[in-house]
Amino acid sequence: MYQTSTIKEKYALLLKMIVPILVTQVAIYLISFFDILMSSRYGTADLAGVSIGSSIWMPIYTGLSGILLAITPIVSQLVGAKKEMDAKKAVQQGIYVAIMLAIIIFSGLFFGIDWILSKMSLESAVHNIAKGYIYAMCAGLLPLFLFFVMRCFIDALGQTRVTMIITLMTTPINIALNYMFIFGKFGAPELGGIGAGVATAITYWLIFMITVWIIAKRVPFERFRLFHQWPKLEWLRWKEILLIGVPIGISLFAETSIFSAVTMMMSNFSTEIIAAHQIALNFTSLLYMVPLSISMGVTILVGFEIGAGRMRDARIYSYLCVGTAILFSFISACILFILREPVAHMYTADSMVLEYAVQFLVYAAIFQLSDAIQAPVQGALRGYKDVMITFIMAIISYWVIGLPVGYVLATHTDFGPFGYWIGLVAGLTMGAITLLIRLLIVQKRVTV
Numbered sequence: 001m002y003q004t005s006t007i008k009e010k011y012a013l014l015l016k017m018i019v020p021i022l023v024t025q026v027a028i029y030l031i032s033f034f035d036i037l038m039s040s041r042y043g044t045a046d047l048a049g050v051s052i053g054s055s056i057w058m059p060i061y062t063g064l065s066g067i068l069l070a071i072t073p074i075v076s077q078l079v080g081a082k083k084e085m086d087a088k089k090a091v092q093q094g095i096y097v098a099i100m101l102a103i104i105i106f107s108g109l110f111f112g113i114d115w116i117l118s119k120m121s122l123e124s125a126v127h128n129i130a131k132g133y134i135y136a137m138c139a140g141l142l143p144l145f146l147f148f149v150m151r152c153f154i155d156a157l158g159q160t161r162v163t164m165i166i167t168l169m170t171t172p173i174n175i176a177l178n179y180m181f182i183f184g185k186f187g188a189p190e191l192g193g194i195g196a197g198v199a200t201a202i203t204y205w206l207i208f209m210i211t212v213w214i215i216a217k218r219v220p221f222e223r224f225r226l227f228h229q230w231p232k233l234e235w236l237r238w239k240e241i242l243l244i245g246v247p248i249g250i251s252l253f254a255e256t257s258i259f260s261a262v263t264m265m266m267s268n269f270s271t272e273i274i275a276a277h278q279i280a281l282n283f284t285s286l287l288y289m290v291p292l293s294i295s296m297g298v299t300i301l302v303g304f305e306i307g308a309g310r311m312r313d314a315r316i317y318s319y320l321c322v323g324t325a326i327l328f329s330f331i332s333a334c335i336l337f338i339l340r341e342p343v344a345h346m347y348t349a350d351s352m353v354l355e356y357a358v359q360f361l362v363y364a365a366i367f368q369l370s371d372a373i374q375a376p377v378q379g380a381l382r383g384y385k386d387v388m389i390t391f392i393m394a395i396i397s398y399w400v401i402g403l404p405v406g407y408v409l410a411t412h413t414d415f416g417p418f419g420y421w422i423g424l425v426a427g428l429t430m431g432a433i434t435l436l437i438r439l440l441i442v443q444k445r446v447t448v
Contacts, residue, residue, distance in 0.1 A: 007316070014320055017300060020164035021155065022293035027167035029289055031174045031203060032058075035196035036282050038178045040275070040347050046182075046193035047348075048122075048271045049129025051278035053197070055260035056116060056130070057137055060109070061144075063253025064101045068094060068148050070245030072296070073303040073382050075156035080307025088224045091153045093237040097245075098145040106141050109134055120267045129193040136197025140204030147208045150215055150226075156300055157220065166210050174203040247387035251378065251394040258398040258427060262406060262420045273417050276356030279347045280421075284364040287332045291325040291372040295379030302383025315443050318380040322373065322436075329372030336365040356417075363421035370428035377435040386442045393434045402427020 032054060040047035071094045078087040113134045117127050151163050177199030184190025191198060215221040259281060266274050298321040305314035336343070340361035344354050381390050406423020409415045415422060 007320075010313070010316060011320060014297065014301065014317065014324070017158065017160055018293050018297040018321075018324075020160035021296050022290060023164045024151075024160070024167045025289040025293045025296075026286070027164070027171045029286060030171050031200055033282060033286060034175050034178055035200060036278060037347060038175075038182050039193040039196050040279075042182055042192050044271060044275055044348075044350060044353070045123065045125040046129055047275045047278070049126045050133050050193040050196055051263065051274060052117070052120070052122065052126060052267070053130040053133035053137070053193075055263040055278075056113070057109075057134060059253055059257035059260045060105060061141075062256045063249045064105055065145060065148050066249035066252035067101065067242065067245035068098055068145065068152060069248050069252075069299075069382065070094075070241045071149055071152035072156050072299050073244065073385055074240065075153055076300050076303030076383070077307035077385075079157060080304040084224065087153075087156075088226060089231060089234070090237055090241070091149065091224075091226060092231055093234055094149045094152070094241060095146060096233060097238060097241055098149045099142070102142040102145045106138050109138055120264055122267055123271065126271065132191075132194035133197040136194055136201055138201075139198075140201030143208030144204040147204070147211050150211045153226070154211075154215070154221065155296065156303070158300065158304075159220070160297070160300075162214060162218075163211075166207060166214070169210065170203055170207050173206060174199055177202055244382075244385055244387055247391040248382060251387070251391040254391065254394040254398050255431075258403055258424065261403060262424065265407070265410070265420065266417055269417050272350065272352045273356055275348065275350075275353045276344075277360055277417065279344060279353070279357040280360035280364045282347075283343050283361070284336070284368075287336065287368065288371055288375070290328050290332070291375035294321045294325045295375040297321065298376050298379040299382045302380050303385075306384060314383065318376075318383075318439065318443070321376040321380065325372040325376045326369065329368045332372075333365045333368035336361060336368065340365070359418060360421065363418060363425065367421075367425040367428045370425065370432040373432040374428065374435050377432070377439050380439055381435070381442065384442050386438070389438055390435065393438065394431060397431035397434060398427045401430050 036047065036050055036054065039050040071091060074090050075087045078084070078090065113131055117130055120127075122130070154160075154162050178196055180186050180188040181191050181195030181198045182193070183195075189195075212227070215224075215226055263274070263277060263281070266277055298317055301317045301321075302314045305311070305317065340358050343361060344357035347357065348354055378390060381387065402423045404423070405426045406420035409419025409422050410417060411419075413419060
C-alpha cells in the first residue's frame with residue numbers, strides 16, 4: 001500500500017488490488033460452483049439437494065462471516081496510521097470472534113437442519129441429500145472462518161496477490177475431491193451430492209493450513225508475529241469488531257438470504273424449476289464476483305486513505321470503483337443475454353430444466369446493473385466505517401420491497417416462478433439507489 005497522486009496512479013493501484021481479489025473470489029466461488037455443477041451431472045435430485053443445502057448454508061455463513069469483514073477496515077486504517085502492533089491485536093481478537101461464530105453456526109446447523117428442511121415441501125431424496133451436504137460442510141466451518149480472518153489481515157496490508165495464490169492452489173484440489181467423493185473414484189465412497197460437501201470441507205482445512213504457514217513464515221507477515229503472545233479477550237476490541245461487523249453481517253445476510261428465501265419458496269414448484277432457478281443463480285453469482293471484488297478492494301483503499309487523513313483521495317477511489325463496476329455490469333449483462341442457451345447447456349441436458357433455465361437467465365441479465373452498483377458502494381461505506389444505515393437500507397430494500405413484490409407476482413399473476421426474479425430486480429435496484437445516496441451524504445460530512 002502506498003500513496004498516489006494522479007488518477008492514473010490511483011487506477012493502477014486499484015487494478016493491482018482488485019485483480020488478485022477477483023481471482024481469489026472466483027477461485028473460492030468455484031468451490032461452490034463445481035459442487036452444484038458436478039452434482040448436476042450425478043442426478044437431478046442431487047442438483048436440487050445441493051442447491052437447497054447451499055441456499056441454507058450460504059446466507060448463514062455469509063451473514064455471520066460478514067461480521068469478520070470488520071477486520072479489513074480496522075486493520076487498513078491502523079496500517080494507514082502506522083499502528084502495526086494495534087493491527088496485530090485486532091486480528092488476534094478477530095480470531096477469537098471467528099472461533100465463537102464457528103461454534104454458534106455449527107451447533108445451530110447440526111441440531112436444526114432437520115427442522116428447517118421439514119418446513120419445505122421436498123421430495124425425500126432431495127431432503128436427505130440437502131441434510132447430508134450441510135452436515136459435511138459443518139466439518140469445515142472452523143478452518144473456513146479462521147482463514148477468513150487471516151485473509152482480511154493479508155488483504156488489508158495490500159498483499160491481495162498472496163490470497164490469490166493460496167486459493168488458486170486449492171481450487172483444483174477441490175475439483176479432484178469432488179470427482180472422488182461424488183462419483184466414487186479412486187477408492188472413495190460414492191456419495192453423490194453429499195460428496196460435494198465432504199470435498200469442500202477438506203478443501204477448507206487445506207486453505208487454512210496453507211495460510212497459517214504463509215503468515216508465520218513469509219515476508220511481510222512474519223514481522224507481525226501473529227501467532228505469538230496471544231492476548232486475553234479484550235472487550236473493547238470485541239466491541240469495535242462487533243459494532244462494525246454486525247451491521248455488515250446483517251446487510252450481507254439480508255442480501256444473500258433473499259436469494260435463498262426465493263429458492264426455498266420455489267420448493268412449491270417442481271424439482272425441474274428448482275434446478276433451473278439454481279442454474280441461473282449459480283452462474284449469475286459467478287459474474288457477481290467482479291463487483292464483489294471491487295467492493296473488497298475499495299474498502300481497503302478507502303480505509304487506508306482515511307487512516308492517513310487523505311479524505312479527497314478516499315472519495316476519488318470510491319468513484320473510480322463504482323464507475324468500473326457499472327462498465328463491467330453492462331458488458332456482463334449483454335454477454336449473459338446473448339449466451340444464455342450455451343450457459344444453460346453447461347449445467348444440464350434435461351430438456352425441461354434447460355427450457356426454464358434459459359428463461360431465468362434473461363431476468364438474471366436484467367439485474368446485473370443494480371447488483372454491480374450496490375456492491376462497490378457498500379465497500380466504500382465500509383472503508384468509512386459507516387455501516388449502521390447500510391444494513392437498515394438492505395433490510396428494507398430486499399425484505400420489505402424485493403421479496404413481497406416477488407411473492408405477489410409469483411402467486412397472483414401469470415409470471416409464476418419468474419415473478420420472484422422480478423422482485424429481486426426491484427429489491428436490488430432500490431438497494432443500489434439508496435446506498436449511492438448514503439455514500440454521497442457520508443462524503444459531504446467528511447472534511448476535505
